[in-house]
Each structure stands twice: as structure tokens, then as C-alpha cells.
Amino acid sequence: MLEASNFFAGFALGCLVYIGLQVLGSVPKRPHLPPGPKGIPLVGNLNDLPPPRVFEAHHWLKLKGLYGPISSITVMGQTIIIINSWKLASQLLDKRSAKHSSRPKIMMAGEMVGWENSLGFSPYNDRFRTHRKNMARMIGSKRAAAKYDKLQEAEVAHFLLHVLDDPERFMDHIRNRALQGRHTHQNAGQAMDNVTAAGVPGAFLVDILPLLRYVPCWFPGCELQETCQEMVFMLDDFTEKPYAFVKHQHASGKQDNSFVSRLLEVGDSTEEARFTTKWSALSLYADGADTKKAQEEIDCVIGNERLPNCSDRASLPYVNAIVKEVLRWNLVVPMGLPYISTVDDVFEGYFIPRDALIMANIWYFAHDPEVHQDPMRFKPERFLSTDGKQPEQDPHTYTFGFGRRVCPGRVLADNALFLNIAQSLAVLHIRKDENGAQPELLFTPGMISHPEPFKAAITPRSPQHEQLIRSLEHEFPWEESDSHIIEMQGQAS
Template sequence: MALNASSLVLGLSIAYLAATLLRNQLNKARQPLPPGPKGLPLIGNLNDLPKPGALEAQHWLEHKKLYGPISSVTVFGQSIIIINDAQIAFELFETRSAKYSSRPKQLFASELVGWENTIGMSPYNKRFRAMRKNLARVIGSSSAVAQFGDLQAAEVGHFLLHVLRDPENLLDHIRKAVGAIVLKIAYGYTAEPHRDDVLITMVGDAMDKFARAAVPGAFIVDLFPFLNGLPDWMPGTSWKKTARQWGSELMSVTDVPYTFVKHQMAQGSYHPSFLSRLIEAGEDSDPEINDINKWSAMSLYSAGADTTVSAIATFYLAMKMYPEVQKRAQEEIDRVIGNGRLPTIADRDYLPYVNAVVKETLRWHPVAPMGLPHQSTEDDICEGYFIPKGSMLFANVWHFTHDPERHPEPEAFKPERFLAVDGQVPEPDPHRFVFGFGRRVCPGSLLADNTLFLTVAQSLAVFSMNGPSGTEKPPQHKPEFLAGIVSHPLPFRNAIKPRSSHHEILIKSLEDVYPWQQSDGEVLENMSR
């Protein structure tokens, strides 16, 4: 049976590749594809893809040196276009957004696991626009996100308390703070304040698996979609079991908080939230609308939580490496705010250097170095090259923020590059690149940016963040980051302590200003019984 199955797979593979090669030959009758390395028969440029663990942005930057600002590879007939020029990215993804706003169908992550139901992986269609409209109501403008200022202040205050008491587990505290903010906004859910929260853990696990599933070509079914029709007992189809398991977990992390909101509303004990407002507005009766609303709420979390965690961790890494930046920012806070209170969102315009630290954090290591891929929905021509319908396009955001022509000394953390002082023209604001392009700009960008600013400003106000030894000038090492759709710093140690006894008292006073609330985790546990 195994021999017959293998023969069937081989035969189908040859037929599939033959059809793909024929289509590519027809395309060659037009303008050429963007330049790139010569591929091998059948597999194309499979061996030219980044190796596991390699930083994708740096890998694809080599293409600019060899082939110019726009290049391509072809893997099993799939055209992949690499854009290493910011102006070309803007031209395609913004000026020509009607042709480049969809997402490629990565069969494993999108359809089999179910991430196509979220706004990030959805094709550009009616459902996508409905989810985008839902999110725009809540977090689509500065005035809309302003309503969450008190909530953000409370959770950042709790974050400072956690770091004061347990500085060694910085990343856990970042995840908890960001998760608590988004879950409260999306579902009115209060996270567990002093131990692991069941919902934050569930969503975190789902996002970690998304980062693995969404890497193009990570699963063989993305390269050979017809394999999805093979029975589960055939050799080499273990990915089917993985997809079912991950899909079930994704459904749980979407359904559980939705059911929580419905339960709390029925009990009359709910906290107003994004989802409860949709339900109250009577937009929950139609099954299709109900499904869109449910996934819109899940998208609110997935659209910004993991990227915000990465940005805050990157800030703490930068402060460890650049104490002179930390000192200058603290001097500005002391001069403008004093030491009797913490900075707020309302102080942002009066703290230009601290605001520049936020921009430099996003520039120094953009949270999504290659972003999510776009897909062309029509044949097109760019720079004299043919881009076939169905191409997968990546913009090298990391290069856009590290191009020495745009940002001199790109490897250095220099917030002053964004200040208009002494006749200096500020460098381009990285916000233009790091949250996506055109109709695919991250819908949670404004909320994430406010959370980042508040965490940066308040951390600088009260903490000294130095190297493991606590020295003023820690040794300089090249920062290291993990590969992936969302890139996080490698684990690092940072000696975090209050700047003074007065600052320690200020942090501790937050417990009275923002009392710990009873978690809703027990409600979830009771609901599952």
C-alpha cells in the first residue's frame, strides 16, 4: 500500500509541476520577471529560501546587492517578489493598492488551521472590509483610542509593580500587561494579576503557532496544495493531524472569550467591551455577522499584542546597551514632569526626546522585519518587470529602516535622529513602514503606539535599566533577534532597579491608585465545567 501511495504522490507531483511549468512558460512570453538567482528544474529556487533560523530580512537584502531593488524567486511555480526599495513598496501597496491588498492563500495556516478568518490573513474581500470597519469604530482613530487611556495607565502601572518585585521575569510581565490591555478592550475580561492567566496563555500559544504556520513553505501542503486531498493514512501527511490540533486550539481561543462575553451579559455583570457593544447594537443576530464579529474581536488581539510585546522588549534591550540615551531621556522627564508623578499620554508632545526613543525603538528593530506577504490579484508591470497574478510579495521593512541613505549609522540607537534641532532635518518617521502599507496597515497601530509610549515613558521615569552587573557602561554587543513573522529579541539579562528610594515609593503608590481587580479566570473555569 505504501508503495502504491508513493507512486500516486509522485505521479500527481509530476502532473502538478508540469502544469505549473507550462503556465510559467506562457508568462515568459511577456516582460521578464524581476531578476533573481537561476532555479533548478522542477523545484525552482527552493534552495535559495532562507534557512531555518536565519533572519529573513538580512537574507533577502543580499538580493538588492546582486539584482537591484526588486527581485524574484520561483518555488514550485510560485512567484515570490522581494522589494528592497521603499518607494517601490509604496507604489505597489499604496498607489496600486487595488491590485496588491490581498493575502496569498497559505493553505496550511490560512485554510487548514483557520487563520484566514482573522483580519491579518484574510483575503481582501467583503468579510475583510466588515472586520476592518468593526475595528475602526473602536481603535481606528486617535480620538477612539483615547477612551482607553485610563485602562492603559492602570495596566502599565501594574507592569511597573511586577517589574519592581520580580525584575528577572521581564518578558512575562510585558506579555501580561499587553495581554491584559487588549483582552479588557476586546472582551471586558480582567486578567489574573498575580499568576498565569488561562486566556493570555491560550492566546499566546496560538500566536506562537501562528508564527510557525505562517512562514511560507514551512509545510509541504503549501508547496503542493493538491496533497490536501490525500487520505490521512498516507505516508507524509502528519501535517494534517497538526493542522487539526492547531485549528481546534484556534477555535477555542476564539470561542471561549466570545462565550464569556455572552455569559456575562446574560448575568448582567459584564464590563462594556468591543464585542459587547457589537452585540448590544443588534449586530449579533445574523449567523454570518455573528461570525465576523467573533473573529473581529480575536483579530483585535492578534493584530497588535505580539508586536507590542516585541517592541517593549526591544526598548529594554536598547536601554541596557545605551545608558547615555536612558540618561538623556530621564533628564527630559525630570525637567518637564518632575518626580512627583508619572508621565501620561497627555504629556507626549512635551517630551520630544522620549517620543524619539519610541520612534527609534521601532526603527532599530521593526517588529515584523518582512511583514506579512501581499498578493497580486492582477497581472502587472513594475520597473519594466512582469508581476504575475497570484504572486507573493514581501517588502523588506528592516532594510527600509536601516538604509544608510535614509538613516545614517543605522545600527546605532540614536533617538536624536528624529529631532528638529539646530537646523537638523529629522529622518523619516518609521511609523510609515513598520505597521504595514495601504489597505493592510495594522488596525491596532494607534493602540499599540500609545501602549508603547506609556510603557517607555513610565519605565524611564522610575527605573534604572543597566547590564547584568549594574554598571553604568555595560559592554557593547551586537543585539540578537529571533527569526519569524514577528521578531523578538533573544533572551537577555538586564539589571532593573528603581532610580532612587523616592522612585520606589512612587511605584509602590500605584497599588493604591490602581487597585488589583478580581480576575475573570474563575468565571472561565466555572463555564467549562
Template structure:
């Protein structure tokens, strides 16, 4: 199994062996899917037997992320999370939080204006601020917020602990029983530290909401909506706590990754930036910032946000699904217990689906001159079947606040390549090897300047 950028190896397997590839590692059957059609036929249409998730010894058991929705085995606890879906599972349920996204994005613009060289910190701060306000009604501190710092640390550790092939214990589960002092058992010490971080990430903001409710001052949030006026059993309380921790875990890093990709794309592709700015100037004008009410009137900006999702895939390989029964699919025998990994990166870079997939081209999503619109990346980037992102309606804002960040940022900023010592710096596009893709710090070097005095006034 490849440990470095596995989606690229999976893509080569697909070119050589077809849409379905199989590898066996120490008795574990692993099925890799390189086709949207095949993924939908298996994971969507046969979701009753393809909706389990594997127990990853490092991430799930040792670190404890199996309490959250992303790595939760299919069963009673997973089905209880339908309560969670009831709170956030409709467009009407999430539209009331649009003003929060707009307010926090305005604050993001101000931070970037003041210290553009700290873009990465601003992106992380804003993503956390939006999700914590929506999920727990918590308004973050301007600098060095404890919940933001805690969540950032936990999510970095979650990505590292779940990366395919990163820890030998995932292939040889018996190593989980090795004591910490045993030679080569450094992963056990890491797991203990990461367990404590993950536990704090779940309990601290949840207790904050309960304290606010008890004091009668809890603002509206997903958590307060579920808890207000109810008395939960100890088990129900634990389920609710990790349901809303799942909301942060599923949204924080994906949002950060998507907005990193936005600024990277705008640094590299000035033509696309200028077209979006021209559309925003025409539709919105110079006297206000864009808002969600403008979304349908800004088709190119919408297409640009979609292309960001496609061009730099946030989650290159979905968390593996696990088959709970033997299956025959298209003549292939899929044994019970097999892991099924959709190669989302290739699905969004398949030249049979997207013309010139390496090119950043928002117009592929616009109907023009009788040309057929190419596949919306949201078809696959949020997952498949019963394991699709539970916050899909929030994610429909293109990974939480990507769209509003795109529209507001381009309304007031010109983004271009940075110049150091008289030399123009061209960022290099490269992927990390964790579950969630990150832009390396050196790749986010760019110049961010206000477009005009009026833009500064708007900010």
C-alpha cells in the same frame, strides 16, 4: 527560499538586483520589495489589486488563522471588517482607553520592582492585560491567568506556523491532503493541536463578553460597544468574534516584542536612557509618573520610542500580499497570483534612509541645527495599503503601550547590564526566524533598580 532570517537574504538580493527581486519556487512567483518608495507605489497606490493575502496552507487553512484579519483573503469578509474599523478607526475612539494603559503600566512597574528577574513574564502579562481589557473588557488575574496563557500559546504557534519557508506544505500545497499517519506528516499533527488552541483563543473571551452583557455588567470595550443593543446573525456573530480576536492577534506579540526591544536597548545604550530620564525629570518632575498628557512635552522620549521600533524591527517581513490581476510596474511584469513581500527590516536599516542604521540614535528623529529629520519608522512598520494595521490609532501609541511603558519605566528605573559572578553580561542582539521578532530569554538579562526612594514611593 531562505528559512533562517529571510530578511537578511532578501537584503542581499536587493543589493545585487535592485529594489525589486523575483524568485520562482515550484511555479509560485515571489516578488521581494526592498524600497519604501516601491512598496508604496505598488501596495498603497495600486491597493485594489495588491490587497489580497495568500492562502498559506499551514497557517491559514490547516491551523485556521485565515479567519483573522491578518491572513484573511481580500473579499466580502474583509470588507465586513469595516464595522471593526468604525469601532477603533479614529483617535477619539481609542483615547478613552488611555487610562487603562496607564493603570496596567503602573501595575507592570510594581511587578518589576518586586521581581525584576521575571521581566519577560511581566512584559507578556501586561501586554495581554491591556489588550484584553480594551478588546473584551476582561481584567486579568494577577498570576497564571487562563486567557493570557491561552493567547500566549496561540500567538507563539501562529508565528511559528506562518514563518516563511518553515513548512514544506506552504510550497507544495498538495501535502495538506496527506494523512497524519503518513511518514513525514508530523506537521498535520501540529496543525491539529494548533487549530484547537486558535479556536479557543477566539471563542473564550468573546463568550465572556456575551455573558457579561447578558448579566448587565459588561464594562466598556471594543466588543461590548459592537454587541450592546444589537442582535447579530450567526454569520455576523462569527465575523465579530474573529474581528476582535484579530485585535488581540495583531497586538499581543507585537507589543511584547517592542517592549522587549526597549529594555534591551536601554541595557545597551545608557546615554540614550540618561537623556530620556533627564527630560522626564525636567518636564514631569519627581512627584508623579508620566501620563499620556505629557507626550507632546517629551520629544526625546517620543524619539526614543520611535528608535526602538526602527532599531529592532518587530515584524521584519510583512505578511505577503497577493496580486489579483496582472500588472506592469516600472517596466516589470508582475503576474496575477504573485506573492509580494516587503522587506521591512531593510527599509528600516537602509543606510540611504538612516545614517549609521546599526546605531541606536533617537536624535535622528529630532529637528536640530537645520538637520533634516529621518523617516518615521511608523511609515512602514504597520504595513501598507488596505492591509495596514487596522488598529493604527492604538498602534500610534508606538505599538500599543510602548510609549507609556518607556516614559513610566525610565521615570522610576535605572536599567543596566547584569553582573553574574563578578562578570558584566552584555546581551547579544539576535533575531528569531518567526513572523514576529522575539528577544531570546538570555538576551534580556539586565539589572533593573529603582532610581530613588521617591521612585519606589511612586510605584
């Protein structure tokens, strides 16, 4: 009797174990994260972050050869997804943008310095949607951006006049005033350099260990607070003074055609609005840019009695090809701005957890040899239909971001780039320096990349072209400086 009881007890226990295993086996297993290097205890993949002064896009591209087009690392519990494929980036960030459109909290650049108030760093919330809606209304379409054509033409005209009088400093003459209606404040460049350095996730240790923000400046070896205060001052000088200036001009009945002034006219009452738009050109001076061919096209279509404008764009296919090649060849934001997932997701069989940081290697999208033939060469012809070949992928599909985070000022930026290139080529010869050496074009690392200074010989194409440049001063006269008002606004605040 006892043996029978033991038998039935064992049988029942076996059944329970079998049923339990079946139930556990029927529960779907959560997919793994995308592959990546193995981390170490506590800090994870801290040592796999890009070293200082290293071009981040090149660093992250190494993971593609080791783990494929999508990979991941984990740093102090923060999952980072790296995408080295345009198709995958488009599928995740365009088609699933409802799940992957927010921004991470970057402690140094965002909360400590103040860039979190800018549209680019703002999380995907009601404030972001309101500001983006305002920007879309002002500059989000070709029709809306056309309101700024004359303003942008005036800026290029002043640039050409500066280059004519002082060609050695042509890199210093690249300034933009479309935002506040006056020349950019002298600290604008430093403010942008600061966000370039601090905007890369993990660039400062405080991004990984937020408690470090409370370490006092007198603590040995801690210069964080001092660095932060300098960045805050530069950002405030760059944003608050010009914004207060526009409000002053608006209240005085001296509104101009600037974006912020138009925003005030339609009733935006937020005191926090800070908008920046960045353009980059000058990459066309590389070996491979057929400036003579572009000039012949301009001469044939436009002549030499006026400068090309945005209405001529459709008639200048080679110049347009140069614009696209500039966008592709020298990316302003090589890794874009990082995205944050707001919900768990499964993509390509991999688990994308909520709050994962997603980085798209836009530089590689533009230099993928399977998409762009001979990608390191500056070759505008790749975007023309020649000899029965289809043009290569248009860089506009990736250079301005993805999904709900695509740059709202992309039309305005693209117009500015076209005008700078077309009008400069129309009247200037851009050649190698006096030694005939091809300049070595070096690009800075960081969130925003730009060419290092280089030498070039820039001269008017002819006396007639020089006269055409001089005539721009009458068409777009210099305005009286209001810098003293800007400084007064800063003192008042």
C-alpha cells in the same frame, strides 16, 4: 508561363510572410518578471526559500545586491515578488493598493490551523471590509483610541508592580489585556509562536504541495497532522474562550472597556470575529539608549509625583524619539504580511502577474544606510531636529503596513508603546546585569520577531519612585480573576 506562375506564387508568399512578421512585431510583448535566480525544472526556486531558523529579512536582502531593489522567484508555479526599497513598496502597495491588497492562502497557518479567519490573513473581500470598518470605528483614530487610555495605563501600572516585586522575570510580565478585558490567556504566547512559525509562506511543505494535508498521521515520517492539531487547540484556546467569556460578561451586564465588548455593544453579530493586536517594547535597553536624558526630560516636564500619560506626549520629544527608534530598530514583523495581486500589472517596466505574492522587506527599510545613518546603532537623536539637520524618515511610514492593509490598530499600539517606555523610564533604572556586561540582544526568526530573553538589572530610581509605583495599586486595583469562567466557556463550547 509556368515560370511566371512560380514567380508570382513566390512573390505572394513572400508578401504574406512579410505582413505576418509586421503584424507579429506590432503586437506588444509582455514585460518580463523582475529579475531573480534561475530555477530548476518542476520546482523552480524551491531551494531559494529561506532555510529554517534563518532571519528571513536578511535572506531576502541578498537578492538586492544581485538583482536590484525589486526581484522575483517562482516556486512550484507561484510567483513571489521581493521588494527591497521603501519607495518602490510605497508606490506599489500604497498608490496601487486597489490591485495589490489581498492576502495569499497559506495552507498551514490559514486553512488548516484557522488563522484565515483573522483580519490580518483575510483576503480583501466584503468580510474584511466589514471588520476593518468596525475596527476603524473603535480604534482607528486618536479620538477613538483615547477611550482606552485608562485601560492601557492600568496595564502598565500592573506591569510596573510586577517588575517591582519580581524584576528577574520582567520579560514574563509583558502581557496585554486590551483585547478581551482580562489578562491574556496562558496559551496566548504559544499561539503567537505557532503563527510565527507557520505564517511564513513556504514554512511547511504543505504550503507548496496542498495535497499533503490529506496524508494521515499514521503515515511514516508524517507529523503534519499532529502538529496541526496542537496549533488548532492553542489557537482555539487563545481566541474562542476569551471571546465566549466577553459574550458571557456582556449578557450578564458586566461589560468592561475592552474592544470586543464595545464591538458587541454596537451590534456586531458575527461569531467569527477574532482580533489580535501585538505590541513590542524593551528594545530601548540596548547600548545607545540615553535613559538618563529621557529621565531628565520626564523629571523636568512631569516631576516625580505622577506618571506621564498620553496627554504629556507632545511635551516629551526625546521620549518620543525613543519610541520611534524602538519601532525602527526592532521590528515586530520584519517582512510584514505578504500581499497578493488581484489583477495583472506592469510596474517599473516589470510584469506583476495576478496572484503574485508580494513581500516587502520592512526590516531593510528601517536599516537602509541611505535613509538611516549608522542604522544598526540605537540612536533616538536621529529623529530630532538638531544642529540644523532634518529628522530621518519616520518609521511610522512603514512599520504598520501599506495601503488598504495598514494596521487599523496602529494608534492604539503606538499609545501603548509610548506609555510602556515613558512610565518605565519615569520610575525605573534599567542597567546592565550584575557583571556589568552589555546584554547580547538576539531576535527570533519567523513572521513575528521578538527579543530572546536577556538579563538586566532593574531597580526603582529612588524610594520616592518606589512609593509612586506602590500607589498605583490603589489607583488601578487588581481585579478578581475570572479564569474559571473562561475555562467554563471552553468546556461549554
